[in-house]
Amino acid sequence: xxxxxxxxxRQAPTAEPAAVRAQDAIYERIxxxxxxxxxxxGTKLTEDRLGEIFGVGRTRIRQVLFQLAHEGVVSLQHNRxxxxxxxxxxxxxxxxxxxxxxxxxxxxxALHTLSPAGIRRLREHLRREDAARAASDRRALIKxxxxxxxxxxxxxxxxxxxxxxxxxxxxxxLIIALYEYPGAHSCPPDEHGAILDAIEKRAAxxxxxxxxxxxxxxxxLVLRDGNAxxxxxxxxxxxxGERHADQSDQPQHDARHDAKDRSGxxxxxxxxx
Amino acid sequence: xxxxxxxxxRQAPTAEPAAVRAQDAIYERIxxxxxxxxxxxGTKLTEDRLGEIFGVGRTRIRQVLFQLAHEGVVSLQHNRxxxxxxxxxxxxxxxxxxxxxxxxxxxxxALHTLSPAGIRRLREHLRREDAARAASDRRALIKxxxxxxxxxxxxxxxxxxxxxxxxxxxxxxLIIALYEYPGAHSCPPDEHGAILDAIEKRAAxxxxxxxxxxxxxxxxLVLRDGNAxxxxxxxxxxxxGERHADQSDQPQHDARHDAKDRSGxxxxxxxxx
DNA sequence: CTACGGCGCATTGTATACAATCAATGCCTC
DNA sequence: GAGGCATTGATTGTATACAATGCGCCGTAG
Numbered sequence: 049x050x051x052x053x054x055x056x057x058r059q060a061p062t063a064e065p066a067a068v069r070a071q072d073a074i075y076e077r078i079x080x081x082x083x084x085x086x087x088x089x090g091t092k093l094t095e096d097r098l099g100e101i102f103g104v105g106r107t108r109i110r111q112v113l114f115q116l117a118h119e120g121v122v123s124l125q126h127n128r129x130x131x132x133x134x135x136x137x138x139x140x141x142x143x144x145x146x147x148x149x150x151x152x153x154x155x156x157x158a159l160h161t162l163s164p165a166g167i168r169r170l171r172e173h174l175r176r177e178d179a180a181r182a183a184s185d186r187r188a189l190i191k192x193x194x195x196x197x198x199x200x201x202x203x204x205x206x207x208x209x210x211x212x213x214x215x216x217x218x219x220x221x222l223i224i225a226l227y228e229y230p231g232a233h234s235c236p237p238d239e240h241g242a243i244l245d246a247i248e249k250r251a252a253x254x255x256x257x258x259x260x261x262x263x264x265x266x267x268x269l270v271l272r273d274g275n276a277x278x279x280x281x282x283x284x285x286x287x288x289g290e291r292h293a294d295q296s297d298q299p300q301h302d303a304r305h306d307a308k309d310r311s312g313x314x315x316x317x318x319x320x321x
Numbered sequence: 322x323x324x325x326x327x328x329x330x331r332q333a334p335t336a337e338p339a340a341v342r343a344q345d346a347i348y349e350r351i352x353x354x355x356x357x358x359x360x361x362x363g364t365k366l367t368e369d370r371l372g373e374i375f376g377v378g379r380t381r382i383r384q385v386l387f388q389l390a391h392e393g394v395v396s397l398q399h400n401r402x403x404x405x406x407x408x409x410x411x412x413x414x415x416x417x418x419x420x421x422x423x424x425x426x427x428x429x430x431a432l433h434t435l436s437p438a439g440i441r442r443l444r445e446h447l448r449r450e451d452a453a454r455a456a457s458d459r460r461a462l463i464k465x466x467x468x469x470x471x472x473x474x475x476x477x478x479x480x481x482x483x484x485x486x487x488x489x490x491x492x493x494x495l496i497i498a499l500y501e502y503p504g505a506h507s508c509p510p511d512e513h514g515a516i517l518d519a520i521e522k523r524a525a526x527x528x529x530x531x532x533x534x535x536x537x538x539x540x541x542l543v544l545r546d547g548n549a550x551x552x553x554x555x556x557x558x559x560x561x562g563e564r565h566a567d568q569s570d571q572p573q574h575d576a577r578h579d580a581k582d583r584s585g586x587x588x589x590x591x592x593x594x
Numbered sequence: 595c596t597a598c599g600g601c602g603c604a605t606t607g608t609a610t611a612c613a614a615t616c617a618a619t620g621c622c623t624c
Numbered sequence: 625g626a627g628g629c630a631t632t633g634a635t636t637g638t639a640t641a642c643a644a645t646g647c648g649c650c651g652t653a654g
């Protein structure tokens with residue numbers, strides 16, 4: 049990083065050091081792959097493998113995995129590695145209860161802070177949701193549905209609330225992957241639109257509408273222990289690193305369920321042993 | 322894995338690897354020092370210094386600092402280091418709004434899940450709070466007051482809610498350190514007791530009582546920009562490492578306020594640059 | 595044929611060393 | 625005397641190498 053750095057000619061006084069941006073990109077790609085169910089719960093996330101896929105060292109990958117673990121979408125097991133989390137039934141109920149609390153507050157705030165521009169952006173987003181639903185693009189629909197809740201939270205203006213909601217939406221996405229009734233969409237078609245309508249009209253019952261919506265989603269799940277189907281890593285991220293490709297990439301079957309440990313104490317966030 | 326492993330006679334099937342316990346202990350001590358205001362906002366947390374204080378390498382310290390940063394009590398600045406966070410006024414308001422949302426839900430849940438044993442433990446805790454108040458032990462009172470909210474959340478049985486509340490209480494503690502009206506206690510004397518009474522009677526207005534309590538606390542603050550008084554590290558953690566003690570330990574004056582960056586986007590949680 | 599025990603490989607955890615960056619000090623110039 | 629620039633010291637960021645651990649395979653005994 050000598051000749052390269054000389055050419056960098058720092059663009060802004062506090063420009064992100066480029067390595068950091070790369071790490072953010074990796075984080076984003078893994079996170080997206082998890083929440084849109086490209087990486088099913090239980091998939092093992094091997095550091096070396098991810099490192100060569102993204103062309104960086106293990107250190108960088110490790111930091112990303114720690115971050116994801118803290119947000120509850122990845123479960124670290126000591127001396128065993130990182131896995132896409134498999135929320136237990138108990139955790140599922142807790143996550144939805146938390147979402148009801150937070151999103152009620154989000155909508156209550158949006159009632160008097162959401163700008164017409166924000167409403168417009170959300171309406172546009174709803175059109176994309178409809179398109180995905182019409183095209184039966186399940187993966188896109190899941191992602192877009194979560195994004196709706198996230199956008200609403202961010203536009204409502206409380207970044208603490210939206211930050212926490214981001215974690216909860218990610219985890220809820222895993223929960224849906226595990227417990228959705230097979231073949232049925234969990235998200236009732238037009239409740240998102242109804243909530244936005246109520247907000248636009250400054251209707252006082254809008255927060256309760258959101259709460260009911262979340263209750264509907266939770267009720268549409270089958271909250272008992274299901275199974276996951278682990279997948280290959282290189283395949284989902286496409287061939288960005290093609291060196292010695294077809295060597296030992298059979299899917300891992302580590303997807304067992306020790307739900308006790310995972311649901312119990314989430315105080316310190318790094319799952320031990 | 323030969324002679325040494327043979328002597329280990331693993332005590333439990335999934336025993337914590339001892340190094341992990343050490344890291345937890347370090348985390349706990351730094352966290353406690355921050356939330357009870359032993360380490361004021363703006364204090365620089367040098368990796369080397371902390372490492373030699375606790376007798377571990379920088380790697381371990383670094384992980385702890387990342388964790389604390391993710392919880393919002395430490396602010397990482399790229400190539401500059403870690404500092405005890407200084408929440409902006411905006412962030413302060415957002416944190417309290419989030420606490421109202423979450424703790425309302427906590428109390429609502431406690432109404433039908435809090436056991437008599439739990440109530441007893443909370444009453445005992447309230448006695449300790451009273452004792453600290455009577456003794457004018459401000460530091461203890463701050464810590465105990467936060468612990469009350471935390472205990473209530475944990476006893477109410479939703480670990481997702483209590484996990485998020487833990488973060489919020491920590492950050493609120495920093496906020497109080499920065500914005501408390503000098504010389505006044507922020508926490509009204511017996512509202513904690515009143516809330517517990519209401520829960521015990523299964524009174525439906527208990528959640529609203531909690532919300533009002535948090536509004537009182539927030540209103541008791543002076544939410545405009547104040548200053549911090551950085552402190553020495555070795556001094557607060559007691560002399561566990563006394564090598565070359567009085568060398569370069571003058572307080573750092575890095576406590577400037579760039580609130581824009583801190584309050585803005587808390588999406589990714591690691592403060593860049 | 596099954597169960598148990600040992601061995602080897604793959605992967606993670608940790609420390610150490612090096613490179614890059616930042617803050618401060620001192621010097622030089624205006 | 626004040627301001628700006630270069631050098632120095634300290635601190636962080638990153639990679640590499642090594643040690644520890646877990647897992648699966650194979651051989652053997654019952």
